[in-house]
Amino acid sequence: MSAADxxxxxxxxxxxxxxxxxxxxxxxxxxxxxFNTTRFPTVTPWRGTTLQWFDALWSDGGMWQSLWTSFFVAxxxxxxxxxxxxxxxxxxxxxxxxxRSFMYAVMVSPLLTPGVVIGIATLVLWRQLGxxxxxxxxxxxxxxxxxxxxxxxxxxxxxxxxxxxEEAALGLGASKFMVFRRVLLPFLKPALIxxxxxxxxxxxxxxNTTLFVRGFDTPLxxxxxxxxRTGLTPAVNALALIMIAITVFGAIAYEIARRxxxxxxxxD
Amino acid sequence: xxxxxxxxxxxxxxxxxxxxxxxxxxxxxxxxVMMIDYALRPNLPPSQIGGPNDVYSLDNILYLANEGxxxxxxxxxxxxxxxxxxxxxxxxxxxxxxxxxxxxxNQTAVVLLALTIPFWINEVLRTLAWYIxxxxxxxxxxxxxxxxxxxxxxxxxxxGGVLAGMTYAYILFMxxxxxxxxxxxxxxxxxxxxxxxxxxxxxxxxxxxxxAKAGIATGCVFTFMLAAGSYVAPALLxxxxxxxxxxxxxxxxxxxxxxxxxxxxxxVLLVLCLAVVLVTLRIARVSLTEVAK
Numbered sequence: 001m002s003a004a005d006x007x008x009x010x011x012x013x014x015x016x017x018x019x020x021x022x023x024x025x026x027x028x029x030x031x032x033x034x035f036n037t038t039r040f041p042t043v044t045p046w047r048g049t050t051l052q053w054f055d056a057l058w059s060d061g062g063m064w065q066s067l068w069t070s071f072f073v074a075x076x077x078x079x080x081x082x083x084x085x086x087x088x089x090x091x092x093x094x095x096x097x098x099x100r101s102f103m104y105a106v107m108v109s110p111l112l113t114p115g116v117v118i119g120i121a122t123l124v125l126w127r128q129l130g131x132x133x134x135x136x137x138x139x140x141x142x143x144x145x146x147x148x149x150x151x152x153x154x155x156x157x158x159x160x161x162x163x164x165x166e167e168a169a170l171g172l173g174a175s176k177f178m179v180f181r182r183v184l185l186p187f188l189k190p191a192l193i194x195x196x197x198x199x200x201x202x203x204x205x206x207x208n209t210t211l212f213v214r215g216f217d218t219p220l221x222x223x224x225x226x227x228x229r230t231g232l233t234p235a236v237n238a239l240a241l242i243m244i245a246i247t248v249f250g251a252i253a254y255e256i257a258r259r260x261x262x263x264x265x266x267x268d
Numbered sequence: 269x270x271x272x273x274x275x276x277x278x279x280x281x282x283x284x285x286x287x288x289x290x291x292x293x294x295x296x297x298x299x300x301v302m303m304i305d306y307a308l309r310p311n312l313p314p315s316q317i318g319g320p321n322d323v324y325s326l327d328n329i330l331y332l333a334n335e336g337x338x339x340x341x342x343x344x345x346x347x348x349x350x351x352x353x354x355x356x357x358x359x360x361x362x363x364x365x366x367x368x369x370x371x372x373x374n375q376t377a378v379v380l381l382a383l384t385i386p387f388w389i390n391e392v393l394r395t396l397a398w399y400i401x402x403x404x405x406x407x408x409x410x411x412x413x414x415x416x417x418x419x420x421x422x423x424x425x426x427x428g429g430v431l432a433g434m435t436y437a438y439i440l441f442m443x444x445x446x447x448x449x450x451x452x453x454x455x456x457x458x459x460x461x462x463x464x465x466x467x468x469x470x471x472x473x474x475x476x477x478x479x480a481k482a483g484i485a486t487g488c489v490f491t492f493m494l495a496a497g498s499y500v501a502p503a504l505l506x507x508x509x510x511x512x513x514x515x516x517x518x519x520x521x522x523x524x525x526x527x528x529x530x531x532x533x534x535x536v537l538l539v540l541c542l543a544v545v546l547v548t549l550r551i552a553r554v555s556l557t558e559v560a561k
Contacts, residue, residue, distance in 0.1 A: 008468065015362055020382075022359070026397035026436070027386060029407050033400060041400050044410035087287035094271040105556045110296055112489075112545050113538060114497020116514050120534045121299035124306045124527065144295035166275070176277035205390030208499050208514075212521065221392040228399065228504055237400075240393045247388040251381050258377065 034237040056235035066223035074203040085150025110145035119212030133215025157191035306531035328532030345513035349495035368450035429505035442487035449483025485552035
């Protein structure tokens, strides 16, 4: 191995360490700060180890209220975006080439629009109709771009659909509605579940759009951001730590399932 | 259209078209049209709305052009967002290349999964993590002081903090498109270049980057758009001297009470982002179909 190769290898090793440190050190520090007794979340200085901030989180009524608001919004977002996103994918795939690429550009345009602009545009339209900010507008504004994700996921799944299945069902005397319900929808089910899951996450994590249309309602992200102004305590870190823990367990479970699946494929 | 009706019949076909119409006309087109309407009208007391003064003009947009502080913040947001995109690219490219060309299947799976962990928790908490890390009496300063790299604590909040927090928040939007693009590059092309005597640097510049152009353009475009439209990172990690254009817009709505001017500023932001997206994609010869994979 030449000297240049050794230097390149060392540089790459350094980069890998730095990359993962950059990725995980902020989260680790945020999590560890939960157990420090200082009022402002930090790990330096370490004043003493405590679990008091979990109690503080548990008794933080505003936080639970905001979490409930976020779930409430997410529920209505999901039942809005799944039908519309599926309809959009079906309309899109039934168009011919030229019209399809135009329609595609129109349908992905909300993804290329900054979140604050989506919030503002929704807010001014509905003020004109006499509706102010609040849970309803949060659902409308979030749905307007989350539909794009659903549309893309359903379109991807539809590309693997074998139309002869539909023809066979029609040939056997099924109505067009029955074919949709009994053939196409079951085929789309995995994509619908994945899209619903993504929609919930997108809805709960959204801040930029929600901020403008929230009115006097306070979803979780807004509540946390407000806490920074009004007095941040490690109770927020306790919440973050719980969310990180759920994510890590979810990720590990997913990886184990994937490896088992891969092993089964190999033995078959 | 006829294909839709042929496949699903009149009833279902009409329902699908109606749903798509509600979305595109009611939730995408109408709000944006109303925002343009607001942007072009003056801010009047309710009694004068519809009166002789309620006429279309470019006053609100010209106000931005003539107001020195806001104009400076606008241009600063543009170049700072471009810088965020560039730095995010530098951070992600080696990792994307390694994942796509050198890592084993299991390594790739584990790393990609690990990468998504910070992204399952939301952008506000990600930014909060940086807020805690960069605090004046926070861990980063304490660490650097203990190593003797700095003699007194550094005020990280400001441009540096915003850059670090945004780069962090958008890593995934850059890494995945580049990874997907490099993955389709045949290893034999890199080996051929090496056998012909090309240096590592030259292989990347002349073989890998041109091949991954579409993915790089996609990643940069998304990162730029997200950075320019971000509110939480500048609000938490910024300082009074590092205000972001979205903060000015927010103030017009909820502190200045001039929605018309706020809508005009939002319109400028939208036009900027769409222009950057479309021009970049045109230059890189990427179609929109490839962007949203």
